[in-house]
Amino acid sequence: MDYRGFFEDAVDALRQEKRYRVFADLERIAGQFPRAIYRDAADNQREITIWCSNDYLGMGQNPRVIAAMQDTAAKLGVGAGGTRNISGTNRPLVELERSLADLHRKDAALVFTSGFVSNEAAISTIARLLPDCIIFSDQLNHASMIQGVRQSGMQKQIFRHNDVGHLRELLAAVDRQRPKLIVFESVYSMDGDVAPIKEICDLAEEFGALTYIDEVHAVGMYGPRGGGIAERDGLMERIDIIEGTLAKGFGVMGGYVAANRAIIDAVRSYAPEFIFTTALPPALCAAARASIEHLKVSGAERAAHQRQAQLTKDILADAGLPVLRTNTHIVPVIVGDARACKAASDMLLEKHNIYIQPINYPTVPKGTERLRITPTPLHSDEMIIELRHALVSVWSALQLPRERPTEKVSASKLMSGQLTLPTVGG
Numbered sequence: 001m002d003y004r005g006f007f008e009d010a011v012d013a014l015r016q017e018k019r020y021r022v023f024a025d026l027e028r029i030a031g032q033f034p035r036a037i038y039r040d041a042a043d044n045q046r047e048i049t050i051w052c053s054n055d056y057l058g059m060g061q062n063p064r065v066i067a068a069m070q071d072t073a074a075k076l077g078v079g080a081g082g083t084r085n086i087s088g089t090n091r092p093l094v095e096l097e098r099s100l101a102d103l104h105r106k107d108a109a110l111v112f113t114s115g116f117v118s119n120e121a122a123i124s125t126i127a128r129l130l131p132d133c134i135i136f137s138d139q140l141n142h143a144s145m146i147q148g149v150r151q152s153g154m155q156k157q158i159f160r161h162n163d164v165g166h167l168r169e170l171l172a173a174v175d176r177q178r179p180k181l182i183v184f185e186s187v188y189s190m191d192g193d194v195a196p197i198k199e200i201c202d203l204a205e206e207f208g209a210l211t212y213i214d215e216v217h218a219v220g221m222y223g224p225r226g227g228g229i230a231e232r233d234g235l236m237e238r239i240d241i242i243e244g245t246l247a248k249g250f251g252v253m254g255g256y257v258a259a260n261r262a263i264i265d266a267v268r269s270y271a272p273e274f275i276f277t278t279a280l281p282p283a284l285c286a287a288a289r290a291s292i293e294h295l296k297v298s299g300a301e302r303a304a305h306q307r308q309a310q311l312t313k314d315i316l317a318d319a320g321l322p323v324l325r326t327n328t329h330i331v332p333v334i335v336g337d338a339r340a341c342k343a344a345s346d347m348l349l350e351k352h353n354i355y356i357q358p359i360n361y362p363t364v365p366k367g368t369e370r371l372r373i374t375p376t377p378l379h380s381d382e383m384i385i386e387l388r389h390a391l392v393s394v395w396s397a398l399q400l401p402r403e404r405p406t407e408k409v410s411a412s413k414l415m416s417g418q419l420t421l422p423t424v425g426g
């Protein structure tokens, strides 16, 4: 067999569909985020502004966070030295888990190497341990949650995105005694919409289900101490398992779940994704903890984040650009075509020194391709004006559609109809 040719063809198939991904070679400049040095294919470099980072609050360059990482690396060295079972548990990791349990007001927390791994490990292990468990999963859940559901091997029911009526129907059709797990997100990162958390908790109570929430796009950013949307809405207590990342709002790396002691101990004891991999190194743990503790007491980043996100939405909408109005910090601008979306992104980078990754299928449904803009507290008002001019110029040059997206255009609304689901998330 021509193995090489086979793999080349596999990648060509993606190119044909305009789904082939090219990564931008960026060097972020600490102290000047969101500015970065970009290197093109010919290795020419220039300074650009990043408008699509998931380091939502710029905590990745916070001086206290950097100092925690540097000091800990200098004192404890860089690696963890093994799995948690084999000498990998380090002091900063123990302290990080305490800090997370406190953040979510739970008994305990368990840290993984990424948010992806935490979802896969926790969902699959919890569902697998419960006899004949049935999982109720939101239609737009992240790829890592879908992976956890699959990996569990248990039966699943997909409920239409944020549709509590549909969830109720599905729950009511199952034997009251059967163990049930409802898995969903708080902020959905492509449309920036928020789950009806209270209503889902009410249903869980009524039908005797466990609740599992992914707060990846909310921790650090919502709630008086950065505990997420569930904290903001006074619902943390009603959620059984809260999952988050240390890599987005907190600006470092790693993932976690927080829950009661029994659940955490079970996942710790049974999940291969936790047991058989090297622990997070001490310096990363110390940096993540510094970031979490800072955001527990400082609301300044959260306030500035919301202000700049709102200003961006207002200014872009005012310029007649097709902005999806959201209630969160995520600002999607709909293009509606894969080729045009890539062209817009390329032109922003080449002509305007602005980096916004195109978001195409299968991350979002076909016809809803978009630029997903994530303003941070460190994007100044001037930068927002610059962005407006750049987008208006690109929209004219490429003759992109300007109609304000109706609700139909949003991925969730489209997907709650009878349209087929993409097979891969991410």
Ligand SMILES: *Cc1c(COP(=O)(O)O)cnc(C)c1O
Residues within 6 Å of the ligand: 114, 115, 116, 117, 119, 142, 144, 185, 189, 214, 216, 217, 245, 246, 247, 254, 255
């Ligand atoms: C990014 C993301 C994850 C994975 O988190 P990482 O720490 O980046 O692995 C999980 N869930 C959602 C909804 C995400 O967007």
